[in-house]
Amino acid sequence: MKKLILASSSPRRRELLGQIGLEFEIRTADVDEHVAASSPEELVRKLSHLKASAIRPEAGEAPVTVLGADTIVAVDGTVLGKPADPEDAKRMLRLLQGRSHEVYTGVTLLSYLTDGSCTCNTFAEETKVFFAPMTEAEIETYVATGDPLDKAGAYGIQGFCARYITHIEGDYNNVVGLPVGRVYRELKKERAWDAEF
Amino acid sequence: MKKLILASSSPRRRELLGQIGLEFEIRTADVDEHVAASSPEELVRKLSHLKASAIRPEAGEAPVTVLGADTIVAVDGTVLGKPADPEDAKRMLRLLQGRSHEVYTGVTLLSYLTDGSCTCNTFAEETKVFFAPMTEAEIETYVATGDPLDKAGAYGIQGFCARYITHIEGDYNNVVGLPVGRVYRELKKERAWDAEF
Numbered sequence: 001m002k003k004l005i006l007a008s009s010s011p012r013r014r015e016l017l018g019q020i021g022l023e024f025e026i027r028t029a030d031v032d033e034h035v036a037a038s039s040p041e042e043l044v045r046k047l048s049h050l051k052a053s054a055i056r057p058e059a060g061e062a063p064v065t066v067l068g069a070d071t072i073v074a075v076d077g078t079v080l081g082k083p084a085d086p087e088d089a090k091r092m093l094r095l096l097q098g099r100s101h102e103v104y105t106g107v108t109l110l111s112y113l114t115d116g117s118c119t120c121n122t123f124a125e126e127t128k129v130f131f132a133p134m135t136e137a138e139i140e141t142y143v144a145t146g147d148p149l150d151k152a153g154a155y156g157i158q159g160f161c162a163r164y165i166t167h168i169e170g171d172y173n174n175v176v177g178l179p180v181g182r183v184y185r186e187l188k189k190e191r192a193w194d195a196e197f
Numbered sequence: 198m199k200k201l202i203l204a205s206s207s208p209r210r211r212e213l214l215g216q217i218g219l220e221f222e223i224r225t226a227d228v229d230e231h232v233a234a235s236s237p238e239e240l241v242r243k244l245s246h247l248k249a250s251a252i253r254p255e256a257g258e259a260p261v262t263v264l265g266a267d268t269i270v271a272v273d274g275t276v277l278g279k280p281a282d283p284e285d286a287k288r289m290l291r292l293l294q295g296r297s298h299e300v301y302t303g304v305t306l307l308s309y310l311t312d313g314s315c316t317c318n319t320f321a322e323e324t325k326v327f328f329a330p331m332t333e334a335e336i337e338t339y340v341a342t343g344d345p346l347d348k349a350g351a352y353g354i355q356g357f358c359a360r361y362i363t364h365i366e367g368d369y370n371n372v373v374g375l376p377v378g379r380v381y382r383e384l385k386k387e388r389a390w391d392a393e394f
Contacts, residue, residue: 016359019355019356019357019359020357020359020360021342021357021360127364132378132382145218157369158216159216160216160217160218162213162216162217162370162377162378163217163218163377163378163381164378164381165368165378166368166378166379167324167366167367167368167378168365168366168367168368168369169364169365169366170364170365171362171363171364171365172354172365172369173359180359180360181329181359181360181361181362181363181364182363184360184361185329
């Protein structure tokens with residue numbers, strides 16, 4: 001089986017990729033995340049490509065695929081990253097409560113082949129998430145748990161915040177940080193033409 | 198805070214209810230799950246009520262709410278329970294692959310008050326789940342993991358099978374076994390009129 005490298009330090013992405021039974025290594029590098037983009041989809045595609053291309057396979061390591069990913073929350077076209085502090089987290093939750101928003105994860109698969117060539121597959125998945133209304137007291141309580149502080153859009157769908165999410169349209173794991181269903185299907189497509197897989 | 202009793206031995210339901218920060222006790226009783234129903238929604242509502250009403254609070258324990266739940270998978274109106282054996286699991290997965298189906302969780306909240314009265318709140322949540330096509334080899338591999346054998350419809354959305362799920366419409370946790378968003382909102386409504394909560 002062709003080697004897979006996850007270019008992300010996120011424990012949630014590691015867990016998701018492991019959950020579907022794929023073997024992989026983790027390698028990360030610092031990247032400058034300031035990029036220009038005309039849409040949230042373009043932004044996460046570009047960021048995922050930056051992360052994947054920052055990892056260079058070693059000599060003789062091909063065939064190997066490097067997976068980079070980036071997740072953002074968008075509400076009315078405005079991108080919400082990780083909150084700066086608890087006040088910023090409350091501001092974001094006030095924007096999200098009582099309505100729907102979009103979560104985008106961009107994924108780039110860079111496949112290095114034995115003949116020295118490299119193919120690039122970049123895509124973005126969108127999931128719509130619907131929040132129930134939240135009172136100020138509920139926002140305070142949730143921010144006090146600490147859960148929002150390290151997450152894009154100031155919430156984690158897989159934790160305490162599940163009490164405020166009414167439903168979603170799309171891939172749940174995409175909101176957690178990696179659309180593993182799509183990743184699996186794209187890797188399977190590569191297998192079809194790559195005799196070395 | 199009014200006491201909450203989860204009338205289910207499912208580790209997944211326990212985890213979901215704990216995740217949203219509610220305190221509760223677990224108490225279970227055997228119930229005869231053979232009931233007649235004209236639809237999947239009616240079936241899970243009835244089963245959840247059977248499970249909740251099988252638990253009788255002790256004297257002086259009111260106010261207390263007992264939560265019963267039941268989850269089933271339905272495809273073209275046919276209900277899929279837990280598979281009898283690996284062959285049965287493969288049969289179910291062949292039905293589900295490459296299309297959508299519905300997952301229903303019925304929930305009953307029986308609230309016993311200090312004046313001896315009891316209120317009953319029963320509802321069913323529906324989530325549509327979309328499977329990618331699966332080859333016979335993929336079905337074999339998944340059944341060999343053992344994951345399908347203790348699950349309604351022969352799959353667990355939160356495990357290995359995530360690689361075959363393209364998207365959902367509805368509450369993800371409803372598919373895992375308990376729609377905790379809806380449960381939280383219903384409990385909150387009860388608080389509004391129950392001064393003892």
